[in-house]
Amino acid sequence: MSTGVTPTLLEALWRERRPSGPPIAHTFRSTYADRWVRFHSLPGSKRYPQSEDEYAIVLERHNTILDELFTGLEVFVVTMDWSCTPTGPAGYPTPREELHPDSVRWWIESDQADPDPEFHTHTRLFADRRRWRHGCADDLLRAVADETLVEMFITDTGLQRIHHPYDGGADVILTTAAERDELRNRHAAWLSNHPAGL
Numbered sequence: 001m002s003t004g005v006t007p008t009l010l011e012a013l014w015r016e017r018r019p020s021g022p023p024i025a026h027t028f029r030s031t032y033a034d035r036w037v038r039f040h041s042l043p044g045s046k047r048y049p050q051s052e053d054e055y056a057i058v059l060e061r062h063n064t065i066l067d068e069l070f071t072g073l074e075v076f077v078v079t080m081d082w083s084c085t086p087t088g089p090a091g092y093p094t095p096r097e098e099l100h101p102d103s104v105r106w107w108i109e110s111d112q113a114d115p116d117p118e119f120h121t122h123t124r125l126f127a128d129r130r131r132w133r134h135g136c137a138d139d140l141l142r143a144v145a146d147e148t149l150v151e152m153f154i155t156d157t158g159l160q161r162i163h164h165p166y167d168g169g170a171d172v173i174l175t176t177a178a179e180r181d182e183l184r185n186r187h188a189a190w191l192s193n194h195p196a197g198l
Contacts (some may be wrong), residue, residue, distance in 0.1 A: 003074065004129030007106035014107070017159040022109045023078065023125055023173075025151045025164040032162075032173045035180050039065060039190040040169040041145065047168040048143055058145050061190060062165055063134050065172060066154060068183065069161045070132035076159075077137055078127045079103060080151035085131045086110065095148055096126070099139050103128045129157065141165055 014023050021031045029036050041058040042049060049055045079100045080088040086108050090096070103126035112120045130136060132154075143149035147167040155162045162173040169190075174180040184191065 001189045003126045004074075005104050005106060007104055010076070010127060013159060023107055023153075024109060024123060025078075025080070025153045026166075028153075028162060028164055028173050029171050033093045034177055035174045036171060037174070037180050037184045038169055038171050038192060039187055040192055041165075042168075045168070045192055048147075055142060055145065059135070059138050059141055061139050062163075062170060063138075065170060065183070065187070066132065066137070066163055067134055067174070068186075069163060070154070070156055071134075073132055074129055074157045075154050076084055076104070076127045076157060077140065078125055078153050078155070079140065079149065080123060081121045081124050082121050084118070084120060084122070086124070091121070093148075095143055099143055099149065100126060100128065106129075123151075 011198070021027055028044075040046075041061050042054060043057070046054075047084040049058050077100070079096050081092075081096050082095050083089060083091050096123065105124055106127050108151040109122075109123040109125075110120065114120065137154065140149060140152055144152055144165045145167055150166070151164075153162055160175050162171075164171045164173075172183065174183060
């Protein structure tokens with residue numbers, strides 16, 4: 001794996017292909033609602049795995065969807081942290097650097113609405129580029145399942161499809177509503193019973 005990421009080019013690509021908003025993963029569900037589907041990572045919509053058998057289910061579900069989206073493709077793997085300054089240390093303990101050591105910072109989304117600089121936050125996004133293979137992001141996915149890593153996502157290099165895992169499942173953005181429906185129907189057993197699909 002190599003970083004394979006030129007920050008200015010990736011930022012420009014995002015602005016061109018995804019002009020509806022910044023690459024902040026928790027916003028994808030509302031920004032791309034017409035192409036969004038959520039899958040739960042454990043039976044019964046259980047949120048956190050408590051045994052190795054349950055971690056195996058979480059990883060298998062994530063990898064099954066990821067294989068369907070990205071087999072044979074190069075992908076960007078994106079992780080995030082935030083800080084009180086654009087270049088300062090992370091504002092909370094995170095294994096991001098250890099689990100994503102070859103990534104490069106490519107985006108900073110700053111919130112400076114508060115007049116007091118002490119309350120400004122800077123969300124920093126880091127990416128690497130790799131050929132997708134089953135299991136190649138398992139360490140990151142396991143950290144997401146434990147909620148020690150947040151706001152991660154994986155996308156093809158054309159930014160057409162996005163897989164955003166979270167503690168409890170994954171939000172997936174497809175190219176069309178029809179493609180979303182096909183994927184949702186293939187894995188209907190992993191859907192929520194919630195009427196909004198949450």
